[in-house]
Amino acid sequence: MTSLSQLQNVLERARQAPHYAGRFAAASLASLEDWAALPLTTKEDLRQAYPFGLLAVPPRELTSYHESSGTSGQPISSYFTARDWTDVLTRFLRSRVALTQDDMVLVKTPYSLVTTAHQMHAAAQLAGATVVPADNRSHNMPYARVLRLLRDLLITVAWCMPSEALIWAHLARRLGLDPARDFPSLRAFLVAGESLSPARRAAISRAWGGKTVIEDYGSTETGSLAGECVRGRLHLWDDRLHFEVVNGSLVVTPLQREAMPLVRYDLEDEVRLGTQACECGSAAPTLEVLGRRSGRIEIGDQAFYPRELEQAVYEGGAEHGLWFWRARALAPELAAGDGLEIEFYADSQDSDGAGPAIVAQIARRLGVRAKARAVAATDFLPDTLISAEAPMQKPRFVFSTREDWNKSLVYA
């Protein structure tokens, strides 16, 4: 439970940042009601504050600068002092994945500007583990290389998006490996960055012969906000961050942030909070992330989150070896469509049954009409993704006459 004085401290620090100085000049905080009356900080506010409108310390105190991977327009900046990083890393390390010196951790999320890879990289090192910095999918990190690292280095924990864990299992099989037996050191996938339905989580675990899938929830602006307990529930780190739910959306105020104070930051994720005691013993609220407010799908008179559709699809396909799927509205405009067209890849002996089972489950769960069609695995994952390993190169300036010297600076 956050105290009033903690929030007063946040507000005091926030006033040091140009973006907040005017906004909160006259704000006084005598009660929690006053706090709830302060304006939310939106993503649009952060875009307008690019790059240093939220800076509340002298620039020389910063240890890193980041940006979130926005789809278009102005980026959202995020920056941390050394103490901010300690705050982020120590809460991230509370996850039930419980990293130790014995862990060999594959970091398979992006390093470019976002915080995700850096958070795991530094946290794993803080825990004494060994880091293998593999980065996101890129020209020098095709999947054959990922699988080689997983296997040859005896990786114990992989930090990745849920989709990646499923892709690796499938491609391992295409390469003649058995995900259940050929990676005995791998004990857990720690995943984040995508919504994950229980049914897809089960599909990932099944694909790897029952390995553990552990979820983390956070953002580049804040670092980890919630991590999973031994009972498989996401708990909010509510001793370090103040949480509110405003119009269904999660709003967070980091209590210790120095470099970039955030006052009532609206993450624009629709959530459900649970306050019942969890069997793990933690009193921190539990979190269920439903999806982006803007990502809700409307088909006819039904509205649902992609995660709910994902749940229905994997429930329907579970018995039929479902791996991958995609959906689009039957009508050109998603909002105007009156049904869904699904393509999927399933590989059990009874894969023909997957289509009708998926369609039935979508109707039952969401009240939406659908048609489903099986396609080949290569429709989702072409062979080039497995093997297109371009050797790492550097700029070159001296060539033989037989070589192409147009490549001198074109080395990617």
Ligand SMILES: [Zn+2]
């Ligand atoms: Zn718990």
